[in-house]
Amino acid sequence: MTPVLYYLPxxxxxxxxxxxxxxxxxxxxxxxxxxxxGEQLRQDFIELxxxxxxxxxxxxxxxxxxxxxxxxxxxxxxxxxxxxYPKDFxxxxxxxxxxxxxxxxxxxxxxxxxxxxxxxxxxxxxxxKAKLAEAIGWFEAMLKQYTxxxxxxxxxxxxxxxxxxxxxxxxxxxxxxxxxxxAWLLRCKEELEPYGYQDINQTGAETLAxxxxxxxxx
Numbered sequence: 714m715t716p717v718l719y720y721l722p723x724x725x726x727x728x729x730x731x732x733x734x735x736x737x738x739x740x741x742x743x744x745x746x747x748x749x750x751g752e753q754l755r756q757d758f759i760e761l762x763x764x765x766x767x768x769x770x771x772x773x774x775x776x777x778x779x780x781x782x783x784x785x786x787x788x789x790x791x792x793x794x795x796x797x798y799p800k801d802f803x804x805x806x807x808x809x810x811x812x813x814x815x816x817x818x819x820x821x822x823x824x825x826x827x828x829x830x831x832x833x834x835x836x837x838x839x840x841x842k843a844k845l846a847e848a849i850g851w852f853e854a855m856l857k858q859y860t861x862x863x864x865x866x867x868x869x870x871x872x873x874x875x876x877x878x879x880x881x882x883x884x885x886x887x888x889x890x891x892x893x894x895x896a897w898l899l900r901c902k903e904e905l906e907p908y909g910y911q912d913i914n915q916t917g918a919e920t921l922a923x924x925x926x927x928x929x930x931x
Contacts, residue, residue, distance in 0.1 A: 714773055716772040717741070717771040717772075719762075720745065722916075724767055725880050731913045732908055733797075733869060736905070737793065762776060766779075772786075781816050785798055797869050799868070807863045808863040808869065812869070812873055814855075819852060820877045822845040823845060830928050849891055850891070852874070852891075853892075856894065875902070875905065875914075876914055880922075883918035883919055
C-alpha cells in the first residue's frame with residue numbers, strides 16, 4: 714500500500730512534505746482536506762488524528778502528524794542515503810535543532826504575525842513584526858556556521874526552513890537586511906527546482922500571499 718497523506722496544497726507544512734517525497738521518490742496517496750471548510754473535523758479523520766491537523770501521514774497504520782516529524786520519518790524509512798538526515802548523532806542534533814527552531818520560533822512567529830489577518834482580517838501587529846524580524850536575524854547568524862542551514866550539505870532542515878522563509882518572502886516582508894538568508898534561499902530554490910519547487914512550493918506560497926493581501930484590503 715502507498716502511504717496516505719492528508720494535506721491542503723497551500724499549507725506550508727504540507728508543502729515541505731510534498732517536496733521531500735518528490736526528492737526521495739516516495740509516491741504518496743494524496744487526500745486533500747479543505748480545512749477552511751472544516752473537512753478536518755470529519756469523525757473519520759478525528760479518529761485518525763484527534764488533533765485534526767494537516768499534514769497527517771498514514772503509512773500502513775503508522776499515523777504521524779507534525780510536518781517536521783513526517784520529514785524525519787520519511788527520509789529515515791525511504792531515503793536512499795543519510796545526507797538528508799545524518800545518522801551521526803552530533804550531526805543529526807544540529808538538523809533537529811534547526812527543525813525545532815523552525816517549528817517553535819520562526820514559523821510560529823510567521824503564524825502569529827500574518828495569520829490573524831488571513832483568518833480574521835485583523836490588523837497587523839507591529840510588535841509581532843519585530844519578533845519575526847528578530848527570529849530571521851537569529852537564522853541569519855546560524856547561516857555563518859555552515860554552507861546550508863544545518864550542515865555543509867542540503868538536509869531536511871533546509872526543506873522546512875526554505876518553505877517558511879519563501880512564505881515570508883511571498884508575504885512581502887522586507888528581507889534586505891538578511892543577505893545570508895537571501896543567498897541561502899536562492900540556493901534552496903535551485904536545489905529543489907528539479908523536484909517541483911515551482912508547482913509545489915511557489916504556487917502555494919503565492920496562493921497564501923494572495924489571500925493575505927486580499928484581507929489587508931478589506
